[in-house]
Amino acid sequence: MNLPNTNPPTLDFWFDFASTYSYAAALRIGALAEKAGVTVNFRPFLLGPIFKAQGWTTSPFNLYPAKGGYMWRDLERICADLALPFARPEPFPQNSLLAARVALIGLHELWGEEFCLEVFRTQFGEGQRIEDAEAIGRILVRLEIAPGPVLKAALSDDNKARLRDQTEEAGRRGIFGAPTFITADGEMFWGNDRLERALLWASHG
């Protein structure tokens, strides 16, 4: 007997915390997904190994200054249109390893998505660093999470392996940048500007 599938449609949201356009996507996705009736899975990963496989040792926005200069101006306009604060972190890109490890812990509990948004706001809304335990600890405290046990769990071998697996999965799925949205039927959309189309695909095909 085939019962109709009554599960809500889902969308995987792949991002690296250091990714500028992921900031806009992360801050937009909650309200848009709710409106579309789509459940979003936050999938933090590391772009570093993926860029390295393409022969890049840093962000392409640093390697190609014309493109980088444009990106900062474009992001500034996008944030102005969305009434989102915008400030450029120094250095760019920030090392997002610890933030991603902590996010994986949070996403197994109830505070993961709020943590992700707060990391993005801190970095690209306030222009603050997000690289070290002190910065991440301050964000956790703001969310009323005790940093000690979380940071310890984040640095466990199991959790480190989890992030490596997630990053390897991103590579296997053909992800080459962030943000990337993937529907349950495997359709891939790259870029903040594709978020609406991805949600439509997830809910209607």
Next chain:
Amino acid sequence: MNLPNTNPPTLDFWFDFASTYSYAAALRIGALAEKAGVTVNFRPFLLGPIFKAQGWTTSPFNLYPAKGGYMWRDLERICADLALPFARPEPFPQNSLLAARVALIGLHELWGEEFCLEVFRTQFGEGQRIEDAEAIGRILVRLEIAPGPVLKAALSDDNKARLRDQTEEAGRRGIFGAPTFITADGEMFWGNDRLERALLWASHG
């Protein structure tokens, strides 16, 4: 005495005929610009020298296969959404030098924009080559333009220099890809997905 500026707002549309996303932009820009009350200037140029300056010997979509594979699927979806025909030309990218030279002749006469659209349709709607005098000649004939004198003018030293100047201007303006839209006040927007925002900027700031 300062008279109010009653000229309609303008937008420069920079494109390379070999650029896939320029196809969608070229086919969309006429109706959208008319609706926005914006006059569009078609500015064909060559991406080749600009890519070369970034160390690339061919399209980044060929250099980075994951990105290239995604682009073809993305373009296919975009064309489906717009009910535009889509077919992939072989080889990709096509050499767009002759098409750009002929377009410059046409844009000094009355048939330039229609020629540009027809080159894009032939290449990405029908998957045909656009590289040689025979292919360009067929497109001119379809537009009821006699190819002989046009091809001769296109290959004149003056016209060759005009295209070189246009491409150098693109580089000076910081253009690193196509399509790129630049407003009269110098605001730059890159990508087919930025066309609506560029028109809005041109007409309202």
